[in-house]
Amino acid sequence: MIDTIFALSSGQPPAGIAVVRISGPAAFAAAEALDALPRTMRRATLRALRGQRGELLDRALALAFDGPATATGEDLVELHCHGGRAVVAAVLAALATVPGCRLALPGEFTRRALANGRIDLSEAEGLADLLEAETEQQRVLALRSAEGAISRAVQDWLSQVAMLSARIEVMLDYADEEDAGANDAEAIRSAMAALADQIDGAASAPPVERVRDGLRVVIAGPPNAGKSTLLNLLAQRDAAIVSPIAGTTRDRIEAPVVRDGRAYLLIDTAGLTQTDDVVEAIGVDRARQALAEADIIMWVSDQPSPHGEALHVHARADLPGRDHTPADRIGVRRDDPASVTALWEAIAAKAAALLPPADALPLRARHRDLCRAAVRALRDSPADPLLIGEHLRQARSELAAITGVDATEVMLDQLFGRFCLGK
Amino acid sequence: MFDVIVLGAGHAGIEAASAAARRGATTALISFSADNIGIMSCNPSIGGLGKGHIVREVDAFDGVMARAADASAIHHRLLNASKGAAVQGPRIQADRRRYQAAVKALMAVSGVTFVTGEVTGLDLSGGAVRGIVLASGERIATRALVVATGTFLGGRIFRGDERHSGGRVEERSAGPLAAHFRDFGLPMGRLKTGTPPRLDGRTIDWARLTEQPSDDLGWTMSALTPARTVPQIACAITRTTAATHDVIRAHLDTSPLYSGAIEGQGPRYCPSIEDKIHRFGDRDGHQIFLEPEGLDDPTVYPNGLSTSLSADAQRAMIATIAGLEQARITVPGYAVEYDHIDPRALAPTLAVRSIEGLFCAGQINGTTGYEEAAGQGLVAGLNAAAHANELTPVILDRASSYIGVMIDDLVLQGVTEPYRMLTARAEFRLSLRADNAETRLAGLAQRAGCVSAERLHHQQRSADQRATLRQRLDRSLTASDIQGLGGRVSQDGARRSAWEWLRFDGIDLDLIAPDALDGIDPAVIREVGEDARYAPYLERQAQEVATLRSEESIALPTDIDYAAIAGLSNEMVARLDASRPISLAAAARIRGITPAALSAVLLHAKRYAA
Incomplete structure (x- = not known):
């Protein structure tokens, strides 16, 4: 019996609405256990969700879809709950107690959709991105992936590697034939190095995940410097609590923002300080962690930034005595939208260098890892022809793993297409 | 029965x-x-x-x-x-x-x-x-x-x-x-x-050809053969000429390969001479190896001349090759x-x-x-x-x-x-x-119960010698020690086992541990020396092998209805259906089967087993 899986399918709470999805043979039974199963299929129905002891969990909009004509190909239930953390946690916990139900693994809904023929395999990766694309830039890159830009580039590298392999294999497998020619191991090694540079260049371009997940803009500085206010100004909503009390922000607060077709994840952090307060200390640790993973740092302080590349913000320029903004800083006034726009322009300038250009290969982390492994194999080969062959074989199999072709066959095609071999 | x-x-x-x-x-x-x-x-x-x-x-x-x-x-x-x-x-x-x-x-x-x-x-x-x-x-x-x-x-x-x-x-x-x-x-x-035409060796002008002598390295094919016993003779090398190629081109229309009479695919790595001329026509000649078929048999096998041209065309072709001008064909070549x-x-x-x-x-x-x-x-x-x-x-x-x-x-x-x-x-x-x-393979062979007592004895003796030699190579040496033995290595102060030193260029067993070789067969010495030389690569491959073997443990039923697995392309269904892989790893090796297809197969197999 196949497990029934469930998960929060919308963004992280807190949010206005949280959509919990349940898929599998026991999906209806699970909804029933929470008293959430609508009487009519495919009709949105308001239900009072109840826990094991009959306690009210939430009032939610429930939708039931009978398989196989569903997103996953299985029976499917969607519960549109209120988006509070506690509500979501309670609903998920209640579902976990239903026999045969478990929390979905990452990507498991998509896998089931794939297994049940609801998604076409060939372009699944790019297509999945396309479906998820929220910004124009994401859409352009996803479309290029779906259209096979990666396949074309990888096939080109693969055929170059195969050509080099064929040259070395002709020395190895056809040793006694004249067409095996002179030992050109050194020429092959330099060609390997050149190809490695080419692949490395593509794999080192800014990662496409930044486009998908948003550039991480971390707001940091000492306590009570105006960081949360800045977050709210940039997000144009009250994402963070603002108070005059130092240390109000104890956990990191994330606010996704799309601006000019680019996705950003603004992250407000606890003020960096020495503290004996256990909770605040945890917040400071998290702030440091956020800084370590930041793409862009906005340093909010009157002290010089310890982060060389940071955008140094002179906050609260509207307060008395702060109207002069030092030369190397960007002043921001709560009462002047133009100052916020100027800050956004500074952020956008940084972002341009961090994001892949529109014609970049939309390589994912998996692709980049394989490319880097191929690059290492191409660069590290000793002069022994047998080991050159081995390094080229590794490079071939890494690249072939991106597109799933048979690398040995590609190489043999090169071998027999180019050399006159065989007695 | x-x-x-x-x-x-x-x-x-x-x-x-x-x-x-x-x-x-x-x-x-x-x-x-x-x-x-x-x-x-x-x-x-x-x-x-x-x-x-x-x-x-x-x-x-x-x-x-x-x-x-x-x-x-x-x-x-x-x-x-x-x-x-x-x-x-x-x-x-x-x-x-x-x-x-x-x-x-x-x-x-x-x-x-x-x-x-x-x-x-x-x-x-x-x-x-x-x-x-x-x-x-x-x-x-x-x-x-x-x-x-x-x-x-x-x-x-x-x-x-x-x-x-x-x-x-x-x-x-x-x-x-x-x-x-x-x-x-x-x-x-x-x-x-x-297959090529066979020639009567007595009609070949050997004196004009490059001789290829037998090697004197002493190896044998079987581990049980103590030494070479049969007299050794040389092969010879000649090559086709522009005239040969002209003859072949002139007769291409008599070749069943080019008239469409043969529908079966021939081997790319063992092309007929017609194929070589047709596909690599820019070359001025192709090597032919003349291989005697026996000590007391004059027949010679001209390796590289596989052909299905008519017998007349074959005779004309042979006459254009250095040393074979007068050679008599005993059996003409043919395609099957x-x-x-x-x-x-x-x-x-x-x-x-x-x-x-x-x-x-x-x-x-x-x-x-x-x-x-x-x-x-x-x-x-x-x-x-x-x-x-x-x-x-x-x-x-x-x-x-x-x-x-x-x-x-x-x-x-x-x-x-x-x-x-x-x-x-x-x-x-x-x-x-x-x-x-x-x-x-000795372990597998012994478990299958298919080796004689003599073979078993030899295999066990070799295994013992390998273990002994490998253990003797655990002794540790510094770069100075190696230099003292006449090895050219750079002074990095590191202490390594003899086994590890062997992967350095120019270091071999005779130099580094001559006394460790006492009582060990030369074949075992060569094998262990090669193991040491490529040790880092062999270790890496051993890891790949371990991964492969663990992936082989995910068995697939051989009666899966692949057509019923939604999401597989028709081509994938046809390939999986024809091969019926016994494991997920085997399915992964089939050409054109993508990782996404594999997860669909696995999920189906699990469902099927349930």
Whole structure:
């Protein structure tokens, strides 16, 4: 019996609405256990969700879809709950107690959709991105992936590697034939190095995940410097609590923002300080962690930034005595939208260098890892022809793993297409 | 009633019958004629790159080929002698008659019953092998049948506009059997191969040609052969000329290859001379190796001149080649087109999945080459005996051997041209050397119970010596120590074991640990030295092998309805359906099967099992 899986399918709470999805043979039974199963299929129905002891969990909009004509190909239930953390946690916990139900693994809904023929395999990766694309830039890159830009580039590298392999294999497998020619191991090694540079260049371009997940803009500085206010100004909503009390922000607060077709994840952090307060200390640790993973740092302080590349913000320029903004800083006034726009322009300038250009290969982390492994194999080969062959074989199999072709066959095609071999 | 009957006494049939008998099966070997036992239909050589590896692997299972090769070897050549041992290929030229005599002698003491006759029918009542029917009407019952009929199944010979039915020149083909096979609904195809004209060596002007002498390195094919015994003779090299190419071009229209008469695909790595001229016409000449076929036989095999031009055109062509101007053709070359079964219908034991007790080995499975045939014969024979007597099947995987690589390629990918072993096909090439076949396979062979007491003794002795030498190499040395011994290494202050020093350029066992070699056979010394030299790569491959083997443990049922798995393309369904992979890892190796497709297959299989 196949497990029934469930998960929060919308963004992280807190949010206005949280959509919990349940898929599998026991999906209806699970909804029933929470008293959430609508009487009519495919009709949105308001239900009072109840826990094991009959306690009210939430009032939610429930939708039931009978398989196989569903997103996953299985029976499917969607519960549109209120988006509070506690509500979501309670609903998920209640579902976990239903026999045969478990929390979905990452990507498991998509896998089931794939297994049940609801998604076409060939372009699944790019297509999945396309479906998820929220910004124009994401859409352009996803479309290029779906259209096979990666396949074309990888096939080109693969055929170059195969050509080099064929040259070395002709020395190895056809040793006694004249067409095996002179030992050109050194020429092959330099060609390997050149190809490695080419692949490395593509794999080192800014990662496409930044486009998908948003550039991480971390707001940091000492306590009570105006960081949360800045977050709210940039997000144009009250994402963070603002108070005059130092240390109000104890956990990191994330606010996704799309601006000019680019996705950003603004992250407000606890003020960096020495503290004996256990909770605040945890917040400071998290702030440091956020800084370590930041793409862009906005340093909010009157002290010089310890982060060389940071955008140094002179906050609260509207307060008395702060109207002069030092030369190397960007002043921001709560009462002047133009100052916020100027800050956004500074952020956008940084972002341009961090994001892949529109014609970049939309390589994912998996692709980049394989490319880097191929690059290492191409660069590290000793002069022994047998080991050159081995390094080229590794490079071939890494690249072939991106597109799933048979690398040995590609190489043999090169071998027999180019050399006159065989007695 | 036999446990195992083997059909065909070529290189696959011989190994199959011998292996089945070594595993204790009562075995019969059936052929048209006793003259056909161990016959070399094409070139008179055994071994080579990838192929020599297979010969040594068959030998590790106590097979026939390596010993027969040693008993008849009139020329030895270690290909790639200057390169790493992984791509060194031992190859011998065999005296054709001595080879056959050696095979017959080994078979005479094998316990295998030889039966002369033509098999015209199979008794497969109830979907299982029951017996065979001879042309005489005689029926012989058996529990398992190995079909190793080579090019004889539906064989058709082409030479210019001549056509003959037959598997070899002047021999008939197994016609009724071919029709039978098609009736059983086995997937069949056509392939083509060819052979050059044979020359009378007494009419060749040897003095004008470059001589290629036998090497004097002392190696033998079989681990059990103590030394070379047969006198050695040289081969010679000549080449085609512009005049040769003109003759060939002028007669291309007489070649059945270009008239469309032959539909079967020929091997790319063993092209006919017509193909070479046609595809690589810019070259001014192609090498021809002149290989004597025996010490007391004047026949010479001109390797590189495979052709199906008319006999007249062949004579005109030969006369344009240096040293061959006056040479007389004894038998003209020809092409042969034959039936093969799609090897994707086979399990890794080489059993036909759809007919219980039926095994296929050799050229019938779409391969070419004596060695490839022998390797399959071994596996089919061991498993036919297992089927008959309820023993454990013997499956060689890609990590263990070239035989494993070959069978995995065959049963998963099928063939589009005659399959020949190349070292490039083995992803674990560095680990699969001709010199360590025994180390890789002795354990498997011993567990299969197919080795003689003499072989077992040799294998155990070698294993002990390897362990002893390896342990002696644990002694640690500094760079200064090495310099003191005359080694050129840089002074990095590091202390390494002798084993680790051996991976440095210019450091070998004789330099670093001459005293450690006492009482160790030279073959073991070479093998351990090579292990040390490539140790970092071998360790890496060992990890890959461990991963491969753990992935092999996810079994797939062989009766999955792939068409019912939503999300697979029609092409993927066709490939999976034809090969019926036994594990998820095997499915992953099938060409064009993507990671996403694999997860769909896995999910379906789990669902199916539930």
